[in-house]
Amino acid sequence: MEDVATEYYRELLRRNLLQSDPLSYRNGGFTMHDLLRALAQFIAQGEYFSGEVATLARTSLASQEMKLRHLSISGDFLEISPEIVKEHTSVRTLIILGIPTNTLPEDLFQKLKCLRLLDLSKTNLMVVPESASSLVHLRYLDFSGSMISRLPETIGNLSNLQYLILQACEQLSELPKSIANLYKLRSIDLAGTRVIGIPAGIRQLIYLNRVINFVTNDQRIDGARKCYSSLEDLKPLINLRTITIVNLERAARAQGSILKDKIHIYHLKLSCSSEGWPYQQEDIARIQDVFEERLFPPSSVENFTIEGYFGMEFPTWMKNRDLFLNLTRLDILKCRNCSQLPLLGQLPLLDHLEIHGAWSIKHIGPEFMGSAGREAAFPKLKSLILEDMPEWEEWTWEAKDDARVMPVLESLWIERCPRLKSLPQGLVHHATNLSYIWIEESHSLTVIEGFKSVQKAYLARNNGFERLTDFPSVQVLEIEDCPALLHHVGVLPSLQMLIWRDSSMRFLPEWMLPHPVDPIFPNLQRMSITVGDVLTLKRCLINGPDSAKIQHIPNVYMEVMDRPDFISFTKEPFRFLYKSS
Structure with a gap:
């Protein structure tokens, strides 16, 4: 089913019927063109309604023959009349947006026997009406972002339910045992909930292909008469494609991998929490064994995240190049005890790599690249993020012509690496496709130079940063609180936009003179x-001591932090506007 849906989705993209949404593009968001949406609404009129409930009430009164199949309403329909919804007994899709009340009428769904999709996400709903359990044809149920604290035990009556979305239900801490009766369930999402365990019986849900936040709980709590599913209960779920396993610090030692034979998994996340940090040696040894033996992944994985792993060394399978031939994205997050990164340079399809919270890493060198002979290291890598590495001091990488490294790298992000002394010459020499660089809170860096292909740079809160030179292609430069950079910036022949924020700036640097x-x-x-001071702004007024530093620039805007004072200057035609508080 998912393969067919994916093909339909790709076909919509190929035909430009769906377009990337700038507001949610990073999360894979797409939107439909307004004209196309209007056409679809016109074709579906009489069967489809989207809008305020008051408008629906007027429409229903005006057209008694309306037979809605798909209904999306907003506003407080309880204040008008819940009967407005109840009378549309043929509705297949019901989306209720932003209801301010925290309850719904108990009998709201009794007559909606044809309902296939019910979306009550991002509402104040706290209690699920019992009548929802009578929706025997329901396939999709979404409570994400709501205030519900429990699901009724009768939810197990939804025998055709395939998708259960509980993401960001922050008050939800327990699932009903009847979840195990949803034999057709294909997807369950518990991210952002407080659920402490999955009820026993999940091994029966063999159609599950997407499980977000399977909560590890290998210990059975008999005293409280509660029995949770363990990692072993994942073994029969051979159709899994996406799985996130959390709280792995609770996992027990056992033989045999629970994931290795699941050849359809392409998205895998393994996560430990930091509740027990710093962990005891016994726990460290146990988690190393658990990851090594029980969590050996299949070679089908394309997107892999390892988070909160507190072993002293990464699992040996992370060094196995042949295991990750299909890997395109790797996120290594909060692995605080590992002092050496695994060999990653020979992963042939890896295009995104993020290393975050590697507190014990002091040196990155050839063992990270893994380049052998003339074979390229990181041949497909486009995005590299290195963040929150407080002990990292050295990045060694020689500029050798016979070893191609990161030839297609486009984006480099370095943040909160306060001891890193310099960027390697190998990066400058090999990453000739690099177009974007972000460096923040890396106070030991004093010089950045030689990145000839970079077009956009963001430099923020780097206290030791003194010199920026040899950036011939940079078009947009954004600098924030880098006080030492007032001394020297080299020629930037392609620069078109300069954004500078510095609360300590008392005058514009001399190198800004024409x-x-x-x-x-x-x-x-x-x-x-x-700037942070009104006096700095006033230095740039006409005939002021810094006025000559801005008057050769076509468009200038200066402001004072947390104050209404500003200067707006246009060279041609000449316009100079100054506003003071």
């Missing part, structure tokens, strides 16, 4: 500067 022969910013079109 040079008649060799200007530092020959193509600069816009400059935005935010």
